[in-house]
Amino acid sequence: MFEEIKGILLLKRFFKAIKGDKYFHPFPFNLKTIVKILKSKEDIYRFTFFNNEIVGMWMLRGWEEGYKIPSFGMIVHPDFRSRGVGSNMLKMAIKACEKLKCKKIRLTVDKGNPAKRLYLREGFKFKGNVGIKTL
Numbered sequence: 001m002f003e004e005i006k007g008i009l010l011l012k013r014f015f016k017a018i019k020g021d022k023y024f025h026p027f028p029f030n031l032k033t034i035v036k037i038l039k040s041k042e043d044i045y046r047f048t049f050f051n052n053e054i055v056g057m058w059m060l061r062g063w064e065e066g067y068k069i070p071s072f073g074m075i076v077h078p079d080f081r082s083r084g085v086g087s088n089m090l091k092m093a094i095k096a097c098e099k100l101k102c103k104k105i106r107l108t109v110d111k112g113n114p115a116k117r118l119y120l121r122e123g124f125k126f127k128g129n130v131g132i133k134t135l
């Protein structure tokens with residue numbers, strides 16, 4: 001119970017910091033989403049912490065909806081960008097997929113998002129705004 005409340009408060013603060021991000025809009029930043037994240041069984045949500053606060057989040061989603069290929073997404077707190085957090089989280093997600101013996105990872109990148117460079121560096125191949133990495 002205590003851990004659950006702590007999780008809700010941490011995510012609430014993180015959502016406040018990232019809400020309105022031009023390139024990250026996978027779900028509404030509300031309590032319903034926070035509860036879904038904390039209760040998720042198959043889909044993976046992971047966090048990077050600094051001083052007991054969430055500064056980054058990555059996710060592999062889609063399994064719970066029946067998709068075979070998970071969709072990757074990530075966001076770093078605006079004050080913590082360009083320090084390698086994002087690259088590190090992407091590497092962790094790829095490792096997690098390898099462990100789970102996934103064959104592919106999917107993601108979408110909005111036009112003009114500099115994050116595309118990061119994904120290209122990690123071997124994603126793009127068709128339009130959809131990137132696929134084959135493992």
Ligand SMILES: CC(C)(COP(=O)(O)OP(=O)(O)OC[C@H]1O[C@@H](n2cnc3c(N)ncnc32)[C@H](O)[C@@H]1OP(=O)(O)O)[C@@H](O)C(=O)NCCC(=O)NCCS
Nearest residue numbers: 023024074075076081082083084085086087114115117118
């Ligand atoms: C994309 C993102 C997660 C990268 O995290 P990060 O911790 O800043 O990344 P790193 O420090 O590991 O690497 C920086 C790389 O991220 C990319 N990048 C994307 N947006 C960036 C931003 N606003 N500031 C800095 N780098 C950014 C660049 O490709 C940069 O690589 P470069 O060396 O080619 O310039 C982060 O910028 C972010 O949260 N952006 C907004 C949300 C988003 O776009 N998510 C991805 C949706 S597909």
